[in-house]
Amino acid sequence: MKPGRMDLIRAWLRTFSVQGSWNYRTLVAPGVAYALLPLLRRIHEGDPDRLESSVLRHLDSFNTHPYLASLAVGALARLEHEGASEDEISRFRMALRGPLGTLGDRTVWAEWRPFCLLIGITLFGLGLGALWSAGAFLVTYNAGHLWIRVWGFRCGWREGRDIGKTLREFPFERFTDRLWPVTMFLLGAATVLLGREVLTTSGGTGSWTLLLVAGLVAIPAFRWPNRFGRLAVGLLLAVPVIWIVLAIAGQGW
């Protein structure tokens, strides 16, 4: 039987827990199988044997970016609904895990999350309260996150095995690619704003020393990223920690 609207909604909601049973052997497969279950129950209604074998094959090792798991669930349900052969489904699963992983990493982790974080940090630097700034990050970030989940599930269910064509034009990637210059601008803005914050909080010569050291590290890091890149990132991470310690101690250098 064809799954109804309620079955689809139920499966979509279940994709939020897709990493709940993550493990090193089958990765997100148990989560994907759990999300598929309401759809598989409908598709193989009245045929418990087929239902069991289909659940078992979806428990086989599978990986995807967690947000794009919704696309996998939609597309796998479509293949099951169309009565695709076991071999075809296993080949589809094998081919799907690569692009869902790389596309998710490239767009969400490498572009969307830094962009949203920088929005939060910049707003904070401009004087918006800490809670509001964090809230701005969460709202922006999750708008993109939810959009991917809805888009993925709908496209997956609509296109089934032909989803590759749509993925090659993943609209979220075009969007984040255009955001890249904005992200770079925000990075510069956030650095300046936070630098000012450090100066005004700790005061005195100590903070200038801090900035001077940062500058001295930044130059070799740009020139020889392989040798000094990690040191620079390490110091960059250490600066806010030092700043917080100083602020708590409440008495500059």
Next chain:
Amino acid sequence: MALDLFRIDERLLHGQVIVGWGMRLGLERYVVVDDALATSEWEQDLYSAGLPPGVSADFFSVAEALERLPELMELPERGAVMTRSTSVMRSLATAGLLDGRKVNVGGLHEGPDRRMALRYVSLRPDEADDLRAIQAAGGRVSARDLPTAREVELEELLRAAD
């Protein structure tokens, strides 16, 4: 094509390959050699979907690969040849295409009759034979999942799978 990577990996084009190897070596083109994939358009679309802009993939059957690889090797582009099985790589080796080339074993995961040699390589006896044959045909076989990982020579790999 300056072929910088000959890799055996069940997952073919996935993140470890595209980001880990491709971006590091500056690969512009992947040649996937697989009889089933060469005729399946929807699978080709899926495997190509994760490629970064400007990077392309060709899907050849073994016969096509034997015919076209020698000429592709003359092009200036940097590329990789990928197979998902040891037996396909062996066909390329016995045709003399891998003489003096490094062959990278990147991902053969646990399965029936396979014995684990490394976290990312498990081998059946016939697969171990394929690797020996590739080596005998002049290929230099070693295992390494990422360019930053330790390279495991064939001898050590086979010992570990024993």
